[in-house]
Amino acid sequence: MATKKPIDPADSPKLVLQGRIVTMNGNLRVIADGRVYTQNGDIVAVQEATAPAPAGFGNTAVTDTGGTLYPGLIDLHNHMPYNVLPLWQVPKKFSNRGQWARHAEYQSKISAPMQTLAATPELLASICRYVEAKVLIGGTTTGQGITLANQSGIRRYFRGVVRNVEATDDEVALPAASTRVPDVAAKDAKTFLTRLKKEKTCYLLHLSEGTDPTARRAFQSLRIGDDNWAITPSLCGIHAAALQAPDFQVLAANGGSMVWSPFSNLLLYGGTADVAAAKAAGVPISLGCDWAPSGSRNLLNELKVAQLFSEANGGIFTARELVAMVTREAAGLLGWERVVGTIEAGKRADLIVVEGTSGDPYQQLIRAKESDLVLVMINGVGRFGDATLMRKLGFAGEAITIGGAKRMLFLAHPAEDPLTQNLTLAGAGERLTRALRGLPALARKAERPRAISPLAMASAGANTWRLALDEVLDTGVEMRVDLPVRTPGGRSLRAAAMRPVFAETKKLSATVMPLAIDALTVVDDAAYLDALDTQKNVPDTIKEGLRDLWS
Structure with missing residues (x-):
């Protein structure tokens, strides 16, 4: 062997x-x-x-x-495959994740394009190469990874040069984190707590994304009785934008932490987490970009937004505290503080x-x-x-x-992933640029999938990898390397893995339109700051501040 x-x-x-x-x-x-x-x-x-x-x-x-x-730099919230897509001109102010995820413009400009790309296996290598280079050029050395699935329903992570928190091959020094996108229902809180208690490291959970009572109920659903919560030191809540001061006190009292994504929150909701209350409660905080369609291209931009927001709200954080959020604090949330996050011998x-x-x-x-x-x-x-x-x-x-x-x-x-061997960034960018311009044609092709015989699937299908898009199509599956999981409906991880990758493509051609590829950097994109100026939900202090900081 x-x-x-x-x-x-x-x-x-x-x-x-x-x-x-x-x-x-x-x-x-x-x-x-x-x-x-x-x-x-x-x-x-x-x-x-x-x-x-x-x-x-x-x-x-x-x-x-x-x-x-x-x-x-350590980025604990990034849906990397989506970083080929340009910034979405958010059409209105939303108040929770469910609203924008159902909006027609979101479907046509983000969801359907990514489903189309995911259904085009010959683009997979280019996507992996382009988006990894993009975060690397912005200084990220550790982040969330790219999930792949094959015809047999088996999942794995793309093996690139940027450290992937979910797959490290080093469970002693760098224990792998778990991730979950869907909210935890109140009826499942006890089961979720049992799951958390088994965790030896970080569990990254999208938590209360939004600003309204609906979003806050996702946090309240973690309550089990009067003083018992499905929260342990393993739990790291991504966004936590709807939490109020007492909620952050509960999170801190149970050892929980959070990932703050201010730019994404401002773009979609016109507001973000009450980080002053989180800091006062003693909640450890790190930063995450989220994704390029409604977030930052890299942590350099997210740091700028975080500082501008802090200054506009009374100077919540010092510059040193903000840098710590993407270095030592992020390493601590992962349980990797003995290995990364600081410049020290060993x-x-x-x-x-x-x-x-x-x-x-x-x-x-x-x-x-x-x-x-x-x-x-x-x-x-x-x-x-x-x-x-x-x-x-x-x-x-x-x-x-x-x-x-x-x-x-x-x-x-x-240990390079065979997907990207001999593929240059320039080649990947050129191929993706053409693909995004021709999305309607790709979508029509995706609607006519070739029939695959059981023999062909057995001989070749297991090696045909495609993107697995849990970020858009929630499957209820918790992502963890080599971890057997069953969905709430009782299906196995293998069956659930196939749904977002190989289905949901029937009406893509009626939805998608040609798009431009998102640029690698801000410094080389003269139109980026002008595009930000037209965003309806971002405060003028952030827009003007970013123009100054990027000038």
Whole structure:
């Protein structure tokens, strides 16, 4: 039996990076001029530039990055496949998730297009390549992954270079998180609590997305009796926008946490979670982008929105607290604080470098554009960065231009997913651009699926992977690697996995229209900020602030 290759083999080269270091460690130390020593996937030492090199590094060349080093960014809420779609001009103010999910424009511009793409297997590799590169270029080194399913109903996660919180192949150091999109019904609260008590790590649950009593009832449904709640330290509520101050006190008292997605909430609902109340209650908070159609392209934008919202509401968070939400706090919510989230010896070498070393280091990251990132490193391997710097470090890949700056992507990986082998970002982008322009034709093709014989399915179907779109078509399935789950209706995970991938395509051609692909970055999209100006629900303070921060 073949041995399964680990996602992150410890075989990165011996490197020394010099610059200003924002460690985000327990003392929140910032080293004005320091060096980070990495080898075999780990950080070996972090120290002043003048200190003697650690053992074994005496003859290793020092690479001056000319920038400020931070821990890699962690995004705990992102439906990655949808990031090929452009920003939706939200037609009205909604008050809960069920409203916009049924709206005709949402169906035609988000739901039906993604169902069409999911029903076109030859586009799968391009989608995976494009959306992973997109988050990587924005500094994300860890995030939620891309779920795939085949004709046999078997599910797996795309294996890319960005760490996937749901699939790590390292249950000791990086235990996999569980995820769930549908709300938990009150009648299922006891069963859900039993499930939570078995969790050894983070359980990411979409919780009370919206601003009205309907959305809040999703939280109230977790109540079991007077003082008992289906909440444990494993529970991390995504959005939590409808929770009131007493609800956050309950969440904190039971050890729960939350993922805040302010831009998505503002775009759809004109409001977001009462994070001042959450902070006062002691609820740990991280940040998440949600998805490009009604959220941020990357964490650099989400950080900007979070700061603008904080400032408009009395300065809820400091810049340092916001940076912690996408580094040390997010790692803590996952139970990964011993491995990632800070720049310390013994941790994984997940780092980003922002050009320049002057000014407040936390504000520097919040104000950074994609073109300001000169290095994104995962497990000691440079994955994206300044072309000259990447070559100096020994990494050669695909040349791209970001904001007029020459950059390089290095996506080769010893455990690379066979789907994307030899596929360039440029090739993926060109193919997706054509596909989105021709959506009606693709939809007509999806409505005429070829009949597959049992013999053909047995011989080839198991290897024909397609996107599994739980984000749009809730199946009631809890996503977890190698975890047998049954749906509320009693169907197995295998049966439930097939429904969103291979059905619901009969009327797609009457719904979809040609679309433009969403750009990789904000800095290269001159029309993006103008598009934000026309959004009906986003406050002017956010629109004007983003224009200033991205200028």
